[in-house]
Amino acid sequence: MDHPAPPPGESSDRRTNLWLAGLTVAFLGMSALFLGNSRSQAAPRQAIAPVDAKFLETTPWRQTYTDLVKAKEDLSDYDCYSCHEKNKPPPIRFDANHKIIIPKEHKNIVMGHGSHDRNDLCYNCHNEQNLVTFQVRDGRELKFDNIPPLCGSCHGPTYRDWEAGAHGRTGGFWDRSKGEAQRLSCANCHDPHAPHIPTRPPAPGPHPLHAVAAAPAHPHPAP
């Protein structure tokens, strides 16, 4: 029986197969290298530490008169006429450096309002004619439970920011069907007598998930 001549494509098929086998081996080798390499460079997963609970604390820093009334706490400090006489405004005394002298009955008060204590005069806020109210620049008399307009009478821009929600914290609920939004009074954060709030360490930034090369501690010497 005659063997038919091999079809013309057979030897080139074998070559193609050899090529493909070679390529497969090459790719397998490369992927092994790649995997080995990428594993050796994979950054170790960092454990994500929980944020310090002090940054999640929402209790206001200070209690105002309104809060003390609600909590039924001691209000004797606000009972001015248990010590003072009506129609006899207590005189304000100064020391040799023109610093206001705080009598020992008011030793809980530390005065320091503004740089150079510019707003330390009691009657800039308290009403000497009626100690249980505040007096405002435009002549209005405000009760102890209405502090923001008093501050606003001198700090107009900050007061407008506060009214609009840009200054001071809004708490409570975004979704009003779940509860009310809460605006804090100026005196929940600022002590009216010494309103500067010392700087505090900021809360940590968001966790980056991937390792970030740590910046050198002090790349540039401080000026």
Ligand code: HEC
């Ligand atoms: C426990 C008693 C007592 C209470 C309560 C009290 N005071 Fe006085 N206060 C004093 C005494 C005592 C002095 C010093 C009196 C003096 O110099 O004539 C004084 C002084 C003052 C002065 C002058 C301060 C200075 O630095 O010279 C002001 C202003 C004043 N009181 C406002 C108030 C106001 C406002 C209230 C209520 C929110 C109040 N006091 C509640 C006892 C009290």
Ligand code: HEC
């Ligand atoms: C910038 C305005 C301002 C000035 C200035 C000021 N006070 Fe006050 N004072 C307030 C406000 C507001 C409150 C109510 C605070 C609150 O509700 O937390 C208050 C509360 C008080 C109280 C009752 C609560 C407490 O802490 O004892 C007394 C007493 C008092 N002031 C006395 C004085 C005296 C005395 C001076 C001057 C040495 C003075 N204040 C200066 C705004 C002021």
Ligand code: HEC
């Ligand atoms: C009679 C006007 C007057 C009233 C009322 C007043 N302030 Fe001031 N406040 C000043 C002045 C003046 C300064 C000093 C500005 C400066 O030094 O540049 C000041 C400074 C401040 C500062 C900056 C503090 C600092 O040491 O740098 C804060 C915060 C502040 N006030 C908050 C308040 C709050 C809160 C109230 C209401 C309880 C209030 N102020 C009421 C006049 C006022």
Ligand code: HEC
């Ligand atoms: C939730 C807390 C919070 C409330 C509420 C708040 N403040 Fe402040 N305020 C701050 C902090 C924090 C600073 C920045 C620290 C500083 O300068 O003392 C500041 C800064 C200020 C300053 C000085 C810097 C500036 O903006 O010029 C003034 C004045 C001031 N507040 C007034 C007010 C008045 C007036 C109100 C009420 C109408 C108010 N704050 C309510 C937290 C508060």
